[in-house]
Structures are given as structure tokens and as C-alpha cells.
Amino acid sequence: MTAARDEAEAHVRAAVPDAGPAPADIALLYTWMRTRTEHLAPGRQRARDQVIYRQGLEAAIAVGDTAAVRPHPCPACGCVGLFWQKARQAAVCVNRHCRDQDGLAHAWTLARLAHEHVARTDRLKSAAT
Ligand SMILES: [Zn+2]
Secondary structure, X not given: OHHXXXXXXXXXXXXXXXXXXXXXXXXXXXXXXXXXXXXXXXXXXXXXHHHHHHHHHHHHHHOOXXXXXXXXXXXXOOOEOOEEEOOOOEEEOOOOOXXXXXXXXXXXXXXXXXXXXXXXXXXXXXXXX
């Protein structure tokens, strides 16, 4: 949790050096991140949201909630039902036809899933306005 907290704080300070002290209460950290960076360009806000979302997935995996990756569509084929493969430290596609250049099931990092999730959320927000 300390590494996640340090990363979150460093992410804010890289964009907003005078962001003030990060809250000691970890539950308030992400609110602090959002409020200190809400004025930044959309691309930087997406990067922030990706950090927050990826850390949420990492926390879920760390406590054994590997099903957290399941609702994400595979970035290659769009199938829903990824599963966590501990040995690869990646979310792997269930579609037996979805293979990479080595013939292995496509596998995705949590960072990639977070990137895709935030992009999808942004597209939905844009479509709604
Ligand atoms: Zn796939």
C-alpha cells in the first residue's frame, strides 16, 4: 500500500509541485489526487484516472479477488471473461482463437486494462453529452 501511495503522490507532484501535503488517511488519497489535478488537460486527467483504476485492480488481485479482471473486454477481440494468470501476472483472454504472434493466449497487464477502461469511460461520457 505504501508503494501505491507513493506512486499516487508522485504522480500528482509531477504535474502540480505545490499540491500541498497528501492526506495521511489513505481513504482520502484519491480524492486529494482528483482535486489537485482537476484543472489539468484531459490527457493528464486520464493518466491520473488510469493510475487510480490500476491501483484498484492491483489491490483486488493482492487480496485474491482475481475476478476483478473478468468484466474487462479483451483489448484484442472484445470478449468478456478475462482471467488472472498468476504465473504471467496478467489477465488472459478466454477466447481460444485470440492468440498473440507466439500462439499464446493474449495477456494484458493491469495497466493496459486500466488504460482501456478509462478510454472507454471517456468515450461514454463524450457520447452522453
Ligand atoms: Zn481476446
